[in-house]
Amino acid sequence: MPLLINSANRQVAGFAVATIGWILGTVSMGLVEWRIWYMNNTSLFPSRLASVGMWRVCIYHHVNNSSRATTCHHYTYHDTYLPLDIRVPQNLLLVASILGLLEKASIIFALRNVYIGILEKKATCNSFITSGILNIAAGICIFMAVFWNYYSVMNKEGIAFPPSFNMPFKPDTQRIGSAIVVACLAAFMILLSGLFFLSYKFPLDSQVHPEVSEM
Numbered sequence: 001m002p003l004l005i006n007s008a009n010r011q012v013a014g015f016a017v018a019t020i021g022w023i024l025g026t027v028s029m030g031l032v033e034w035r036i037w038y039m040n041n042t043s044l045f046p047s048r049l050a051s052v053g054m055w056r057v058c059i060y061h062h063v064n065n066s067s068r069a070t071t072c073h074h075y076t077y078h079d080t081y082l083p084l085d086i087r088v089p090q091n092l093l094l095v096a097s098i099l100g101l102l103e104k105a106s107i108i109f110a111l112r113n114v115y116i117g118i119l120e121k122k123a124t125c126n127s128f129i130t131s132g133i134l135n136i137a138a139g140i141c142i143f144m145a146v147f148w149n150y151y152s153v154m155n156k157e158g159i160a161f162p163p164s165f166n167m168p169f170k171p172d173t174q175r176i177g178s179a180i181v182v183a184c185l186a187a188f189m190i191l192l193s194g195l196f197f198l199s200y201k202f203p204l205d206s207q208v209h210p211e212v213s214e215m
Helices: 002-007 009-030 084-115 121-154 178-198
Strands: 035-038 049-052 056-062 068-074 173-176
Touching: 009 084, 009 121, 009 178, 035 121, 084 121, 084 178, 121 173, 121 178
Parallel strands: none
Antiparallel strands: 035 049, 035 173, 049 056, 056 068
16 A cells, blocks of 8 residues: 555645646736737727737727726637638647546546555556646647747748727737746646656555464
């Protein structure tokens, strides 16, 4: 029993890392600073700054030299004006979040087996392997969303927002936002925890041997 618990210490650390990574990934999905748009001040588009996220765009209006007002417009996957470089990352981040939930259930089952002393090698090892594969898949999904967004910014891709948003098709300049940093950290932590789970080895000395009584 002690050997079984000691062998899972790395997986407990992996569970903590995976949980933090999953939280960061979920938070990054809701952040608006995936792309930062800079626009010259004109009569048609008086705003100079906007943040484009996966689920909303926020436009910043300067009221005076010391303050500014923010107007946010929400959108969903069903909005037809959204390009693929928004739709695909939306789906990838949602899939990563769902995979993270499934991984939590699998790793809790595996750690439960270890800490209550259930010595079923196949069930325990399979749960750790499943958790590792789910985490690696989730981390890859987040990295793909980050790369797609980065590629769109570097290629100066535009978005045909509705006229009511008062946004141009393309900004004068754009850059990646802080949400990408959060997403990259989440993906790294999730991938790292996946490697922790896959590295689990069931201790051979934990096998139960029947006692032979002397006659």
